[in-house]
Amino acid sequence: MVTKEAVKAEKEATEGKTPKLEIKEVGKVFKTKKGETTALEKTSFSVSEGEFVTILGPSGCGKSTVLRIAAGLEEATSGQVLIDGKPVSGPGPDRGMVFQSYTLYPWLTVKENITFGLKLKGVPQRERDHVARHYLQLIGLEGFEKHYPVQLSGGMKQRVAIARALANEPKILLMDEPFGALDAQTRNIMQEVLLKAWEESKKTILFITHDVEESIFLADSVYVMTARPGRLKKKVPITLERPRDFSVKGSVEFAQFKDELLSLIREESLKAIH
Ligand SMILES: Nc1ncnc2c1ncn2[C@@H]1O[C@H](COP(=O)(O)OP(=O)(O)OP(=O)(O)O)[C@@H](O)[C@H]1O
Numbered sequence: 001m002v003t004k005e006a007v008k009a010e011k012e013a014t015e016g017k018t019p020k021l022e023i024k025e026v027g028k029v030f031k032t033k034k035g036e037t038t039a040l041e042k043t044s045f046s047v048s049e050g051e052f053v054t055i056l057g058p059s060g061c062g063k064s065t066v067l068r069i070a071a072g073l074e075e076a077t078s079g080q081v082l083i084d085g086k087p088v089s090g091p092g093p094d095r096g097m098v099f100q101s102y103t104l105y106p107w108l109t110v111k112e113n114i115t116f117g118l119k120l121k122g123v124p125q126r127e128r129d130h131v132a133r134h135y136l137q138l139i140g141l142e143g144f145e146k147h148y149p150v151q152l153s154g155g156m157k158q159r160v161a162i163a164r165a166l167a168n169e170p171k172i173l174l175m176d177e178p179f180g181a182l183d184a185q186t187r188n189i190m191q192e193v194l195l196k197a198w199e200e201s202k203k204t205i206l207f208i209t210h211d212v213e214e215s216i217f218l219a220d221s222v223y224v225m226t227a228r229p230g231r232l233k234k235k236v237p238i239t240l241e242r243p244r245d246f247s248v249k250g251s252v253e254f255a256q257f258k259d260e261l262l263s264l265i266r267e268e269s270l271k272a273i274h
Pocket residue numbers: 030031032037038039057058059060061062063064065066228
């Protein structure tokens with residue numbers, strides 16, 4: 001059932017000037033041997049240029065599906081994905097993805113992984129070296145350029161994956177639980193690394209997470225999705241000052257956002273179980 005609350009949240013998240021990314025009335029029905037699953041139904045929201053939006057929602061509500069559709073890796077059954085107001089279909093260099101599982105090429109070094117897309121585009125070696133140096137410094141991996149992925153920790157691999165996505169200069173970065181496989185300590189460090197990279201690059205980011213604290217720490221707005229079929233239940237603007245560092249997690253304001261989001265998620269998760 002589509003609630004009034006969901007319709008209001010979607011309206012709020014699609015208002016204003018032309019968004020960088022718009023998900024417009026997107027539906028997705030998966031057909032399997034066992035029948036059909038409606039993952040998304042008329043799901044709408046948008047992300048403004050340079051905005052960092054995180055998506056939270058109960059398990060199975062369609063978060064990965066909507067992100068994959070935005071990336072062009074999955075085809076929507078209905079509706080549209082618009083970038084700068086223009087409909088797009090299929091993947092494109094305007095969108096970069098970072099997944100939970102490490103997707104580096106094991107046979108390439110760190111530097112070659114970061115500049116792989118640039119090499120495909122025919123960017124000359126000298127320029128590629130320059131770009132690699134810049135991103136290696138940004139992600140704090142100077143000195144590791146000749147290492148192979150197998151020689152890196154999980155956190156280091158994800159830093160390289162982020163650097164590779166940014167080096168291709170996408171307009172939009174789509175991130176699906178990129179820190180989900182990392183231990184809590186590394187995850188905290190990665191959140192700060194990502195914020196630093198975002199503050200420098202000012203990319204538009206759509207980031208899925210299950211972690212409420214992570215969603216608050218990173219975002220300009222947290223979009224909470226309903227139980228499947230996932231729609232936008234509420235847009236929660238995060239008014240914490242930027243730049244942010246870890247001390248903000250101990251603040252009263254942070255705790256208030258956490259309480260609000262936990263109760264929204266709980267409400268939807270209970271619906272998903274019943
Ligand atoms: N390829 C597929 N074939 C069939 N059903 C699918 C497929 N991909 C996703 N689904 C179904 O669509 C629904 C939404 O899945 P999706 O992975 O997008 O949810 P999610 O919110 O990302 O879940 P989680 O939080 O558990 O990662 C689920 O019911 C899932 O089982």
